[in-house]
Amino acid sequence: MSKTLLDLVKETDVVPYSITSSFNSSDCFSLIAHDGSGTLGFMIPKVVSILFEQFPSDFIIDYYASTLTLASHLDTEPKRSEAFARIAKTLKEKNFFPEVLGGWRNELYPVYCPQKELYLLVERAASPLFGVITYGVHITGYVGSENSKNPKELKVWTPRRAYNKPTFPGMLDNTVAGGLGHPYGVLETAIKECGEEAGLSEEYARSRLVPAGVISYWYRHKYSPELDLYQPEVEYVYDLPMDKVTVPKPVDGEVAEFKLWGVDELLREMRAGNFKPNTALVMIDFFIRHAIIDPEQEPDYLEITSRIHRRFPFPTR
Amino acid sequence: MSKTLLDLVKETDVVPYSITSSFNSSDCFSLIAHDGSGTLGFMIPKVVSILFEQFPSDFIIDYYASTLTLASHLDTEPKRSEAFARIAKTLKEKNFFPEVLGGWRNELYPVYCPQKELYLLVERAASPLFGVITYGVHITGYVGSENSKNPKELKVWTPRRAYNKPTFPGMLDNTVAGGLGHPYGVLETAIKECGEEAGLSEEYARSRLVPAGVISYWYRHKYSPELDLYQPEVEYVYDLPMDKVTVPKPVDGEVAEFKLWGVDELLREMRAGNFKPNTALVMIDFFIRHAIIDPEQEPDYLEITSRIHRRFPFPTR
Numbered sequence: 001m002s003k004t005l006l007d008l009v010k011e012t013d014v015v016p017y018s019i020t021s022s023f024n025s026s027d028c029f030s031l032i033a034h035d036g037s038g039t040l041g042f043m044i045p046k047v048v049s050i051l052f053e054q055f056p057s058d059f060i061i062d063y064y065a066s067t068l069t070l071a072s073h074l075d076t077e078p079k080r081s082e083a084f085a086r087i088a089k090t091l092k093e094k095n096f097f098p099e100v101l102g103g104w105r106n107e108l109y110p111v112y113c114p115q116k117e118l119y120l121l122v123e124r125a126a127s128p129l130f131g132v133i134t135y136g137v138h139i140t141g142y143v144g145s146e147n148s149k150n151p152k153e154l155k156v157w158t159p160r161r162a163y164n165k166p167t168f169p170g171m172l173d174n175t176v177a178g179g180l181g182h183p184y185g186v187l188e189t190a191i192k193e194c195g196e197e198a199g200l201s202e203e204y205a206r207s208r209l210v211p212a213g214v215i216s217y218w219y220r221h222k223y224s225p226e227l228d229l230y231q232p233e234v235e236y237v238y239d240l241p242m243d244k245v246t247v248p249k250p251v252d253g254e255v256a257e258f259k260l261w262g263v264d265e266l267l268r269e270m271r272a273g274n275f276k277p278n279t280a281l282v283m284i285d286f287f288i289r290h291a292i293i294d295p296e297q298e299p300d301y302l303e304i305t306s307r308i309h310r311r312f313p314f315p316t317r
Numbered sequence: 318m319s320k321t322l323l324d325l326v327k328e329t330d331v332v333p334y335s336i337t338s339s340f341n342s343s344d345c346f347s348l349i350a351h352d353g354s355g356t357l358g359f360m361i362p363k364v365v366s367i368l369f370e371q372f373p374s375d376f377i378i379d380y381y382a383s384t385l386t387l388a389s390h391l392d393t394e395p396k397r398s399e400a401f402a403r404i405a406k407t408l409k410e411k412n413f414f415p416e417v418l419g420g421w422r423n424e425l426y427p428v429y430c431p432q433k434e435l436y437l438l439v440e441r442a443a444s445p446l447f448g449v450i451t452y453g454v455h456i457t458g459y460v461g462s463e464n465s466k467n468p469k470e471l472k473v474w475t476p477r478r479a480y481n482k483p484t485f486p487g488m489l490d491n492t493v494a495g496g497l498g499h500p501y502g503v504l505e506t507a508i509k510e511c512g513e514e515a516g517l518s519e520e521y522a523r524s525r526l527v528p529a530g531v532i533s534y535w536y537r538h539k540y541s542p543e544l545d546l547y548q549p550e551v552e553y554v555y556d557l558p559m560d561k562v563t564v565p566k567p568v569d570g571e572v573a574e575f576k577l578w579g580v581d582e583l584l585r586e587m588r589a590g591n592f593k594p595n596t597a598l599v600m601i602d603f604f605i606r607h608a609i610i611d612p613e614q615e616p617d618y619l620e621i622t623s624r625i626h627r628r629f630p631f632p633t634r
Contacts, residue, residue: 017628020337116616186612210608214622234619236612289606291527295503295553299433302551302633305531309626311334316619 002271005293006300008280013217013307015042015230020313025066028230031130034070034080038114038315041131042230043068050096051087051129058083080120081108088126099223101125103166107181109134114315121182128221131230133314134179137190138282139209141175141198141240141248143260151290152263156283157198157248159255161276168276170256172269175240175248176200177279186236187211194240197255198248210239215285215308219278232312237282263292281308319588322610323617325597330534330624332359332547337630342383345547348447351387351397355431355632358448359547360385367413368404368446375400397437398425405443416540418442420483424498426451431632438499445538448547450631451496454507455599456526458492458515458557458565460577468607469580473600474515474565476572478593485593487573489586492557492565493517494596503553504528511557514572515565527556532602532625536595549629554599580609598625 019028019042029048031041043051048068052061060069074080092101105124111132113119127134141157157175161168178193180186187209194205219231248258261269267287270280285308287293288301295301320328336345336359346365348358365385369378377386391397409418422441428449430436444451458474474492478485495510497503504526511522536548565575578586584604587597602625604610605618612618 017630018337020335211611211613212608213605214612214619216619216623288530291529294528295531296528302531302533303628306533306626306628309623310628311620311623313334 003273004300005270005284005298006304008270008275008277008284009217009300009304009307012219012277012281013310014220015218015232026063029066029068031132032067032069033113033119034072034074036069040111040119040314041133041232043129043131044227044229046226047097047129047229050091054090054094054096055087058087077118077120081122084120084122084126088123091126091129097129097223097227099227100128100229107179109179110182110317112315112317116315116317118182119315124179124181128223128229128231131232133232133234133312133316135234135236135317136177136179137186137193137236137238138174138279139176139190139194139238139240140282140286141242142286143242143244151292154290154292155260155262156266156286157242157258158261158266159197159248159250159258162254162256165254171276172274172279173255173276174279174282175258177235177282180236190236190238196252197250198258199251200246200248204246205240208240208242210241212237212239212289213285215281216310216312217278217281217308218310218312232310232314233278234316235278235282237285239286263287284308320590321617322587322601322615323621325587325592325594325601326534326617326621326624329536329594329598330627331537332535332549343380346383346385348449349384349386350430350436351389351391353386357428357436357631358450358549360446360448361544361546363543364414364446364546367408371407371411371413372404375404394435394437398439401437401439401443405440408443408446414446414540414544416544417445417546424496426496427499427634429632429634433632433634435499436632441496441498445540445546445548448549450549450551450629450633452551452553452634453494453496454503454510454553454555455491455596456493456507456511456555456557457599457603458559459603460559460561468609471607471609472577472579473583473603474559474575475578475583476514476565476567476575479571479573482571489592489596490572491596491599492575494552494599497553507553507555513569514567515575516568517563517565521563522557525557525559527558529554529556529606530602532598533627533629534595534598534625535627535629549627549631550595551633552595552599554602556603580604601625 029043030039103125107124108121109124109127111119143155159173161171163170176193176197191205194200214236216234220228221231222228346360347356375388420442424441425438426441426444428437460472476490480487493510493514508522511517531553533551537545538548539545
């Protein structure tokens, strides 16, 4: 059955809005900074139990308040980053959470404190265990709207994910996307990913990439029936207006093929559930910004727009 | 002192995020639908007391829960709209809240129920008393970016509000803006306001207006020291790319003059606090969408973007 655009948003922005920083439930623990200055993420009890059992000197647990607080000796960023590196490595070596840690990346993701400063670094694959915000950049490469009066005539270079990818194999995706690892900048990451994922030269990407906003939503990723992890995500969005000659090419084996899709085809595939869920939100944002989705035609225009710009009850960059 | 862009956002999106639909405080009453199906708005105690005292058969008050609920006999939209028309008219005749009801408009604003259906209509000037969401459309008329590689070269037609306007006299404003009264559509209102406020023909506006999203924020408007009213606002935003010959003209006396401002001048005036507060947010959204504000340069990019797309704990259209 065909989905509405709001259905697509609700499947990705799934965490109820009743969950705020003061939320307290036996099903959901808050990860708290060592000095109590703020909540860093939300965790499921199964992960909290294992963490506290394995690393009792690094955390303080309060079952009544449903909080897991970093121990007070973790009072500098290097100490915390070192502790989280040790924790992630130990969990992996002891074969805890293989569904999650099997995708080990050797990339560090930053977590921020309320002063917007770097609070700690954590291995990318381990970040969903802590339920912290992760940052990325998503790029929409498109052709043919600039001189057209009708934005519906534009076409988007859309990759199909490799059929052997562990996550969302064979689904449609944004032209280029990547995680924002430490210490790389947003534009720097966008340019790098254009090369790695689509074979576009640094010069081509740098001269054409246009920053166009940032979306955010609170996903839960079900790694296994018992590991339905909180995953608040922030994706900086860039447009990449392309000429008609340049063709993106699969480079790193993560993409099966690139195809140039028209707006109506894209909307049909989105409504059929054939896009990787979060990338459908990037397409919706693109379509709103390019006047393809219109407040006169789309009944959920306002709700869609506010939900894909979710404000989190956590400190951010 | 120069303000940051986030300062401008915080001055307009002023209501704390801890206020959710289940918020309960003696300083803030919820206005509840007759069947308990949802919260319609937030009201200050001073207004609640007068309403209940003057119209005891139309409301049920619960001081403990801090709620004002519509009486159960108001069980159809026409009955509710009739009651609210009578209430607003009576308050005006008895000279309650002259700071608010002095601006009587003879325009009806819609309030929606959780099913997104029309729940009641209320006189525009009275709507802030009930703290319900109001809807509008804001249009940015600009010149000269389409063929330019540098979006910072575009210029925006910016009016200065008439010095005799009761609200925000002499401040800078969006090119065109207007409230979304019942039963007019968003585009229809945009076209009408282009004519009424800037002297642009229906044909000119219709062929050029481009829908570009919707912003939302929760303002409090201090009509007087004791009347600091909750004012959740939704503004549909349209871009109006203009040719270099057409000049907007003040028509209805609400505008002192139109001037074509460059990006750097606009940012300077915004930071100096010379824009009507909510219109600065429309400019910020425009600048983000047109790559003038960049995530690499603006430290509060994410927080700004999420706060100007606030999701309200009320039903919306």
